[in-house]
Amino acid sequence: MSRFNKKGSREMPEMNTSSLPDLIFTILFFFMIVTTMREVTLKVKFTVPAGTELEKLEKKSAVSFVYVGPPIDQLRATMGSGTRIQLNDKFAEPAEIMDFVARERSTMSDQTAQTISLKVDQKTKMGIVTDIKQVLRKSWALKINYSATRRN
């Protein structure tokens, strides 16, 4: 037994941790570059539908988002519970999408790649979605993406 119980000089060898901060900074920077921050605060609630044949949305810099759904609970008192469209940070009417598309397009480097991602609540009626699509057609924003989650 005493064989394992040597009470000699048992000191923990110090680990050199001086490079640890650098390591963590590297990770931090990596994630800072990789992540895209959501720059809008959502004012509408939506649960996108689930599908099986989805594609990844590429070229994040060329994507503009249109949110459609009922207002969030805090705004229900003032905005009602009907379906609303949100562009950037505020509510909008379908006709305003044209301006929005043009403004977004002017800030993009590759204007032909402009994609509109429609984040539409499942329970929305098709009427408003079609209105949006017609406006998008008129403003020549023809690449669209019906946002959805994966389902098995």
Added chain:
Amino acid sequence: MAKEKRKVPGLNATSTADISFILLIFFLVTTSMDTDTGLARRLPPPPEDENSEAEIDVKERNVLNVKVNSLGQIMVNGDMLDISLLCDRAKEFVKNENNDPNLPEKHAKNIPLLGMCAVTDKHVISVQTDRGTSYNVYFQIQNELVRAYNELRDELSKAKFGKLYANLTEEQQEAIRGYYPQKISEAEPKNYGGDK
């Protein structure tokens, strides 16, 4: 028990700050990492003339009319159909294996890598919704139609190149796309399901 100076090894706590940093970053990242996925679609360009929505004359056999009412019921060329059968119906329509006179007509087309083939490139799948149809139903229909095309393309690429469509080279994919072009048209919604 002699009380001698027993050395307690000091716990090195300099790295705990860093560890907490890792945790912090981890949670920051996982909460905002939503990869966007969706169904990509191309809208038709706007009509040249405001009043006349270009009515392209298409033969009846070339059109698969998918109509959805505000209750989410689906009608395909006059038959009520469950959504689970829509994919097969669309595949049968686009493929037209036996050159059925009721299904889209076939044209001889010279496709690079595939040679002369008879393809149904004049077909159109038209989706018409009611203004009261729920978006989810519409989306599921689009999903099923895209699935029909994807399955057809996979079948063809397996037969011709022995691989799935996604694993083909750019040119091979182009050839397959030439064989099975995706033609889903979206008609203006009608209000035939009653106001809802």
